[in-house]
Amino acid sequence: xxxxxxxxxxxxxxxxxxxxxxxxxxxxxxxxxxxxxxxxxxxxxxxxxxxxxxxxxxxxxxxxxxxxxxxxxxxxxxxxxxxxxxxxxxxxxxxxxxxxxxxxxxxxxxxxxxxxxxxxxxxxxxxxxxxxxxxxxxxxxxxxxxxxxxxxxxxxxxxxxxxxxxxxxxxxxxxxxxxxxxxxxxxxxxxxxxxxxxxxxxxxxxxxxxxxxxxxxxxxxxxxxxxxxxxxxxxxxxxxxxxxxxxxxxxxxxxxxxxxxxxxxxxxxxxxxxxxxxxxxxxxxxxxxxxxxxxxxxxxxxxxxxxxxxxxxxxxxxxxxxxxxxxxxxxxxxxxxxxxxxxxxxxxxxxxxxxxxxxxxxxxxxxxxxxxxxxxxxxxxxxxxxxxxxxxxxxxxxxxxxxxxxxxxxxxxxxxxxxxxxxxxxxxxxxxxxxxxxxxxxxxxxxxxxxxxxxxxxxxxxxxxxxxxxxxxxxxxxxxxxxxxxxxxxxxxxxxxxxxxxxxxxxxxxxxxxxxxxxxxxxxxxxxxxxxxxxxxxxxxxxxxxxxxxxxxxxxxxxxxxxxxxxxxxxxxxxxxxxxxxxxxxxx
Amino acid sequence: xxxxxxxxxxxxxxxxxxxxxxxxxxxxxxxxxxxxxxxxxxxxxxxxxxxxxxxxxxxxxxxxxxxxxxxxxxxxxxxxxxx
Numbered sequence: 244x245x246x247x248x249x250x251x252x253x254x255x256x257x258x259x260x261x262x263x264x265x266x267x268x269x270x271x272x273x274x275x276x277x278x279x280x281x282x283x284x285x286x287x288x289x290x291x292x293x294x295x296x297x298x299x300x301x302x303x304x305x306x307x308x309x310x311x312x313x314x315x316x317x318x319x320x321x322x323x324x325x326x327x328x329x330x331x332x333x334x335x336x337x338x339x340x341x342x343x344x345x346x347x348x349x350x351x352x353x354x355x356x357x358x359x360x361x362x363x364x365x366x367x368x369x370x371x372x373x374x375x376x377x378x379x380x381x382x383x384x385x386x387x388x389x390x391x392x393x394x395x396x397x398x399x400x401x402x403x404x405x406x407x408x409x410x411x412x413x414x415x416x417x418x419x420x421x422x423x424x425x426x427x428x429x430x431x432x433x434x435x436x437x438x439x440x441x442x443x444x445x446x447x448x449x450x451x452x453x454x455x456x457x458x459x460x461x462x463x464x465x466x467x468x469x470x471x472x473x474x475x476x477x478x479x480x481x482x483x484x485x486x487x488x489x490x491x492x493x494x495x496x497x498x499x500x501x502x503x504x505x506x507x508x509x510x511x512x513x514x515x516x517x518x519x520x521x522x523x524x525x526x527x528x529x530x531x532x533x534x535x536x537x538x539x540x541x542x543x544x545x546x547x548x549x550x551x552x553x554x555x556x557x558x559x560x561x562x563x564x565x566x567x568x569x570x571x572x573x574x575x576x577x578x579x580x581x582x583x584x585x586x587x588x589x590x591x592x593x594x595x596x597x598x599x600x601x602x603x604x605x606x607x608x609x610x611x612x613x614x615x616x617x618x619x620x621x622x623x624x625x626x627x628x629x630x631x632x633x634x635x636x637x638x639x640x641x642x643x644x645x646x647x648x649x650x651x652x653x654x655x656x657x658x659x660x661x662x663x664x665x666x667x668x669x670x671x672x673x674x675x676x677x678x679x680x681x682x683x684x685x686x687x688x689x690x691x692x693x694x695x696x697x698x699x700x701x702x703x704x705x706x707x708x709x710x711x712x713x714x715x716x717x718x719x720x721x722x723x724x725x726x727x728x729x730x731x732x733x734x735x736x737x738x739x740x741x742x743x744x745x746x747x748x749x750x751x752x753x754x755x756x757x758x759x760x761x762x763x764x765x766x767x768x769x770x771x772x773x774x775x776x777x778x779x780x781x782x783x784x785x786x787x788x789x790x791x792x793x794x795x796x797x798x799x800x801x802x803x804x805x806x807x808x809x810x811x812x813x814x815x816x817x818x819x820x821x822x823x824x825x826x827x828x829x830x831x
Numbered sequence: 832x833x834x835x836x837x838x839x840x841x842x843x844x845x846x847x848x849x850x851x852x853x854x855x856x857x858x859x860x861x862x863x864x865x866x867x868x869x870x871x872x873x874x875x876x877x878x879x880x881x882x883x884x885x886x887x888x889x890x891x892x893x894x895x896x897x898x899x900x901x902x903x904x905x906x907x908x909x910x911x912x913x914x
Contacts, residue, residue, distance in 0.1 A: 540895055
């Protein structure tokens, strides 16, 4: 790249001494055992996420410090200290105990960014129960699919979400015994077949023992999407907390007095690892906004809450850019000292926009549901090459590899050559399984290397550059959407004969979901039918997953083996050469 | 345009983005996005649709005022009246 576009860092750019200042030296001296020894551990030699994130702080000098400051439009802020969080998490753990939910069993949480979500997650982990957070914008079908895959026994949600997305589908989730509801307007709930969370919490005791979980015991279950088949449940363990702690230090540069804002929803892995766990581990105060994106509101929060470290997403940055330069001029951000972004590559203009409008460049980083924590990052002390995801963090060995048909892979040592991004196994937050799908898990590894499914390049300076996905998974607003899940929902409509779903490039959200459908005999293309299909898909899948565009085709292109050729659909959509169909067959 | 005419345009615009909405069940005084499943892109498309249908400028700085259906209709009515 043109060296003049590199953002050079000088001492004047740094308001605090960065935690990670000597790249080679820190990587050389690093060991995961040394990081783990800085945490408390549990008496039996184990480790527990809530014990480290909450109890360790509540038992010490940070007892009365604010852990979370919850903000919602038209309501006073609700602040919860580390000490209060410990009590609330214990109460929820006791609620689980009373309902007979045992260690290792799975509970699901479906809620917006409200205190109950955070309390239920931390309380569940404290009890050694496996917690799976679901994005509240999912429709009934993705919710039911995931609860069933995870054999969830209990669901925490709100009265509104329950009535809209769960009640009618309840009989499709046979393992689900208990549904606990938080009242969105406050107070208690009284809906048949459910329990009132507030009432149960009020009646529960204030203390509970931390479960004696081991480093390899399952903690969180995060669902992610693949090209084919059902969503994959990435299994994470309590030992992952060591990575959350290390990366909070290195990649987010958290310092004790920070006011931190992670805009990600805990329904996705970022909102859990870095929206809940990492800031608590560092004893940092987080603000949590329950509202949806709103440019004016966001600039106002950055200013009025005195945010110092901000972790957001490229889609949000591009939406702020789109909202124009007049709004930020009304605000000042003198406290802000570090901005990071994750979800999809941050385009160079967006990196530089940060510097012009917020006074700081935006630091892109890379990781995924399977890695559990940040792996490759731009960090405060080091130069940024705009458009690059940065360099591997201490404890992480990344490489570019070429995958072969027989499942093996070879390292590509020369710089600037495209291949699959791979990570050497052994970091604590690596996923340990795809739930009930050992074969799919095994296919992700070649010897000591985890193959990420992302295509990338490494340059001569060791910076990594994202190229694209190796499969057909769609990346929209930073979230992965599996085309198969969308196609299946469309196929359930009586008019649809076949469906093929692609990601159509979009300047703001990266890709939007576009569906191509062919109709069964007896059905004719019409605007009314198109709207009916759109409504059908949205009702089942929710706004975050459903297609934004639906087009009719007389028939969909298929390979000889009968698979829909999504890449051909995409090439046609983009007006690109359709290429060699044998490649398409192999890749599709 | 009357309040109910503008309301009808707003609902038609909403239905073009989210055809699954049961308009009879919507409450005008409640946050629209808590009743209808709209992501950020849907919401922007909704406001853009209103702008195109009614030729009303809706500056980004005003988005924060548009929370309920009633907010949206009242805002548009005021803008149309002033034009």
